[in-house]
Amino acid sequence: MNDFIFFFNQAIIGGVVLGSVYALGAVGVTLIFGILRFAHFAHGDMMTMGAFIAFVLAGAVAAMGIAFPLPTGFIVVPFAMVIAAVFALGIDKGFYAPLRAHGAKPVTLLIASIGVTMMIQGLIRLIFGVGTYSFFETQPKKLIRIDLPFEGVTRPISFSEPQLLLVLSTIVAVVALHYFLTRSRLGKGMRAMADNPDLAKVSGINTRLVVRVTWVIAGALACLAGTMLALDVSLKPDLAFNIVLPIFAAAILGGLGHAYGAIAGGFVLGFAETLAVFNWAVVLRPFRDALPEWIEIPNTLSLVQSEYKLTVAFVILVVVLLVRPTGIFKGAST
Amino acid sequence: MTMRYITVFAALVALIVGVAMTMGSAFTMRLLVEASAYALIAMGLNIQWGFGGLFNFGILGMLMVGGFAVTFVSYPVNHAFWQSAGPLMLGQVVLGAAIGAVLIWFAHRVQRFGVTGAARGAVIVVAWFIAYVIFRSQMDPAANYITSTSGWVGGLGLPVLLGWAFGGVLAGLIGYLVGKVSLGLRADYLAIATIGIAEILRAVIKNLEWLTRGTLTVSPISWPVPNPQFYQANGADITTSFILARGGFLAVVAVVVLIALFLIHRAYVGPWGRMMRAIRDNYIAAGSMGKDVTGRQLEIFVFGSVLMGIGGAILVSFVGIYDPSSFQPINHTFIIWVMLIVGGAGNNFGALFGGLFIYMVWMLSEPLAQSLFTTLSGWSASQGWGAIPDIETRAVQMRVFVMGLIVAISLRFAPRGLLPEFIKRND
């Protein structure tokens, strides 16, 4: 039983945490693709940028001597999201909107987003250097342990407070997004524009407004994802650049343009990564006596060595692109 | 139009002379060697994107493959490995892989035995899994054995120029495989697929300690011409030795670049280039006129990859150390795109110019930013606001920002580059 709790702590909690980050990132990528039809490569750096905004705010709040029962980095997230949304709007206005006005092809916008990636990364490193920061320099990172009331179970279920907050805020964000997309006039307008941009225009939908709303949502969600990721691990300038590909993989897996697909894709990849590097020998050991003698359980029995953890997402991505480029879910927006 | 070429290249020469006067000849020589290698790589991307319209965001992978090739070919032979059981075990790995490949081959043809649909998919997945287990069961012990007994497999001890050539061949082979699996995809999917494959390559090369020494790095990697130590042993002072050795290296690289430029240019203005442009501009029409679109695109992808592999091999052999963890998307993929966008996609001379020019901007951004920051810092200190901390580490980052800005400005105001593609008209 202890071994299963180990499995739960390592694989299930790890998968949910990673999946939440991927899902939040992938939703932004997929919304931008749905509305503007280009792969927004700078999304990872918008996440990093959002995390640094939250970091600066948290530093300012801590400097004022205000303390909270929750991590300060988490308390300031809503404000950071607003600032990040404004930045996202500014990036669109400064770099993408002029190209769109000139009738640039999606490929040109993709290349432009590489330029934006480099500018954001350069600026972040210029201002903050290349070092690693922690949100928990002035407060402790709390661990939550839940002891199970079963006989012979000594190992508790354990996870950190930021991980819990990450999962909770992902749920809140996803539910809020769901209601926005299915209940509000603007949200439905966004879906309409993703579905059929020409008809949306003909229907009198203000497409410029929809584009702005898309950047606001994508920027805010990127900030949330980046900050929560930085709270869970640590804050560094290449925080999210390294996971922008798994995020794209999640968005493609879910069918680019489909918000729910992106969320599902994020969790599929999160679990795939953690399960692939999980040491299955631990779970098999309790059955040692039931197995025939000639089967020997090695000390490590993982599908993929942990050095190759990130490649799991890429392999899945490449396989999906080749076998089913519209995504595993109903992909209509190609 | 000719005026434009003269202006642009004259400005480049002026820039080089200016750099030589302020930064010294040895530094300029180094800059030129590296810039020429980058120009070669940019010409490779020009073939793929400029001529063929094929997106490749996996340039980094090709450079790593090229670097590995030159390391493997030119590094001295590791006798400890060849005298151990290592080669035999690697033979078993190859055998295991072959068995797995046969298994997969049969699984993909299982519909001939009446297994179709979901069952066929299941068989294929199981076959891949079994093949993977067989491979790993041979590979893991072999890798452990080699790293513990002899460190790594070592090199072949052959001439370094052969290594450059092998870099091209190996990158071409990888390019063939990458192209084979991903060329059917749309532009943005192709971009993401190639970047994904490059990241897989990067992870593999970084972690295959038995083959590449991984993060332990390999050095020194020899030069095709006498190196500075050779001149120093013959009595030259340090600066002169660097200028002489790097000058020799530059001459070799320049010859490679000129040969490549000549060959590509001839192909481009000939029927092959015409067909390529036709396919790029309207592959449906080209396909309906009986052109083998996928075949030609694959050809293009391989040619471009060959140049990238040679360029990567040159860079590694010039630096003299193969460090897989030094390869970064920004320094080795995105910057090539900046070169091509600024220079002019579809124009060989644009790629050449962009490669040389952007690499110099990239390298000069750092000292320029540093002096800018030092000035600013002195000013802010004199105003009583204090100096800017960590100027040196920050100045390095300035160049990334500058590159991003250059792309944004270029796309906005000169979307076809400084030397746009010229279209020969018969009227």
Add this chain to the structure above:
Amino acid sequence: MSLIALDKLVAGYGGAPILNGVDIAIEASDIGVIVGPNGAGKSTTLKAIFGLLTVTGGSVTFAGQDITNFEADRLVPLGLSFVPQEHNVFTSMTVHENFEMGAFIRRDDLSDSLDMVYEMFPDLKAKRRQPAGELSGGQRQMVAMGRALMSRPKLLMLDEPSAGLSPRYMMEIFEQVVKINAAGVGILMVEQNARQALAFATKGFVLANGQNRFTGTGQELLDDPEVARSFLGG
């Protein structure tokens, strides 16, 4: 004053103009039908009115206001509505949501308009929660017309509403067009089924090579032997 008036309209996709001086004028009480051979510029005329391509000469006037080269999101609030020939529903959205999107510019209560549309197309009432992409071609055309009516237009423009429909659906669509017109909405439509459409048109326009060839009431055009020979297949 006409509801909509096109005066010597010249428009195209950037190259040589496709329309070379088209004149059309209809009243709110009219059902205007544009017929003509393929490539005559029928659909182009509607797109030019709706700001989907650039007008380079002439003018479009709507209820006295010059609307030449207005973009679509400014035209809908004025009271123009357009049903494109293809891709005219949001396939991933429900029938109901399609109607809501038609009323995107409205901030008031939609229930009256929704009741009216469902009354007009009772088949759709049962399918209101279904994605429009799952409906048959005829039902999709109804969704598209319903969507266009949700903005309470003064002028409804339809691009070949009967294309690809069975005769039964074609008749139903035409009947609804007449009803919509009776409710005070001006109609301007392009039709391939020229005979059937001209039979109920109050104004007919025959276009060829981007120019007006014949203009008259629907019946006049049907009776004109030259129109019949050249454009209505004898």
